[in-house]
Amino acid sequence: MPYIASIGTYLPCWGTSESRVPGDDEDAITLAVEAGRAALESGGSVEYVVLVSRDLPLTESSNAAVLLAGLGLDPELEVIERLGGAPATLDALGSARPRTLVIGVDIDAAGAAAALTAERGLQVRTAARVSRSLPVRTRNSSGDVHDYGDPRLLKKRGYLASLATAWVDSPVVVAGVGRKDAAPLAVGESVALPTTGASSSLFALAAMAEASTTGPLVGIEQASLSGITVADGSASVLRRERAPQPPPESGQLATGEIPISLAAYERAFEAKVRWEAGKFSDSDELDFPPRYRVDRDGTLKTDYTFVELPRTGTVYTEVTVHVPVPGLKTPYTLVIVALDDVSVRALVRVTGVEAGAVDIGDRGRLVLRRVAVRSGVPDYGYAFEPDAAGAAGAGTEDAA
The missing domain is CATH 2.40.50 (OB fold (Dihydrolipoamide Acetyltransferase, E2P))
Structure with missing residues (x-):
């Protein structure tokens, strides 16, 4: 039964209050680092990292090295990269061991949120899990997206049918769909969430923590559903959410490409x-970027x-x-x-x-x-x- 010690959120500054867009220099990993570092501001320790998204920049290779480096964590930590949306994030959170950093990231609409588990804090437990197949929106190995284009089917035979199957109590917050569709499914006042994908569950958890709200939190994606029950306790919440501003006008892009070595x-x-900078043991000076030095006797020094x-x-x-x-x-x-x-x-x-x-x-x-x-x-x-x-x-x- 996990406890949440801290939650961090991040929204890019570009876009509108309803939907943010990443900057030209942002992707799922940079968003994840921002949210993760916000969650780690409380000083908790990390032994495991779970990254959930449908927008990972590298699929043939791992994103773990950049993620851990950006977070300032040990490069030997275990990192699990999961392809999924709101239910996958709640699955990861509900089964997380203490000192696990769970991060959900989305690009459209853009945002990221992270939760750090511990031995004490805000108590959560798994309440429901439903796996059904209704592939209304698909993406193949080439990245081509096909949308069946039937929102009524998605609603009636998708998440409403999954909610009925789950026999879960009326949710306090529903993540994974827009506010208009989520409002009738939840009890009480609807919570406005900035994303509808993997990070939306953690944005919802942050809202519940800030309001000291307990009860079921449900994440849905097409016909899949996962739910946790938020119980007693408290968690610190740090939001890096700047006021939105219109994206800058796109400038000229020179033709050609600079290859990578x-x-x-x-x-x-x-x-x-x-x-990081380089430092030699016999000097207080820092070299950035780190580099070798030639000693006075002509010896090449490499032990920074x-x-x-x-x-x-x-x-x-x-x-x-x-x-x-x-x-x-x-x-x-x-x-x-x-x-x-x-x-x-x-x-x-x-x-x-x-x-x-x-x-x-x-x-x-x-x-x-x-x-x-x-x-x-x-x-x-x-x-x-x-x-x-x-x-x-x-x-x-x-x-x-």
């Missing part, structure tokens, strides 16, 4: 994605260790680029950020605001983003998100 990608991975860098800093200088670059939309802003409490300055791209909106002296934080897609491979690094952009809608709330 997987050898260079592998060599730079730890420092770039884990945001990795040191985690601060994720906050101040803009030292900035420039906005208007010249098209293959693989990148223009214009975009680059900044050199003086990181807090160290002598390192880092060159990174700006995210979360329109190009040209950052000034020297602006404060902000470094966030994991997809810097490019080269040869079909998503390449990740860090970007600067100004504080002024992130202030709206963010905050920590402890459920009573």
Whole structure:
């Protein structure tokens, strides 16, 4: 019987209050990292990670290395990647062991949420599970989507039939469908959820934790259903949900593609994605990116260790680029950020605001983003998100 210690949510800043869209530098993994780091702000430990989504960027390869690096977790932790929607997330949560981080991610509409289990906190238990086949919407191995296009069939023979089969008490919150369809299925006031996929169940759990609401929480997807009962206890909730703004106008995209060197990608991975500098034992200086040194006697020194860098800093200088670059939309802003409490300055791209909106002296934080897609491979690094952009809608709330 799991206990939830903390819940973190993340919504991209682009879109409307009804539906968010990911930025050009965001994908399911960067969204998952944002929500996961929010859930980990409470300081809980993690031994297992479960990632649930239907939008994972890599299917032939694992996404675990980037996910763990972005979260700042041990690269040897077990990561389970599940393909699924709202029911799959509740299944993972209902069977989770203590110190498990469960993350649900969606791209359309975009959002992510994460829950960390522990030995105490908000108590949940599995209440129902129904697996029925009604493939109204399908996607084949090539990514082609086919929608049967019969919402009445989906409703009558899909989730309504599954709810009747489950014999579950009237749900307090229903996740997995739009608010208009969910409202008649739940008791009490309807909860507005920003997504309808894998993350919607955890957004619903966050809402229940904040309101100190107990009772059944049901996640549905086509004809499948999973439900948990939210009981007594409390969990901290941290929402990284900035006020929505219209997506910036798409700029010119230069023709061609910059290919990726997987050898260079592998060599730079730890420092770039884990945001670490190199430090030699006989020096207090930090090298970013980490690099070898030649000693005074001509000896090549390679025995540096990795040191985690601060994720906050101040803009030292900035420039906005208007010249098209293959693989990148223009214009975009680059900044050199003086990181807090160290002598390192880092060159990174700006995210979360329109190009040209950052000034020297602006404060902000470094966030994991997809810097490019080269040869079909998503390449990740860090970007600067100004504080002024992130202030709206963010905050920590402890459920009573």
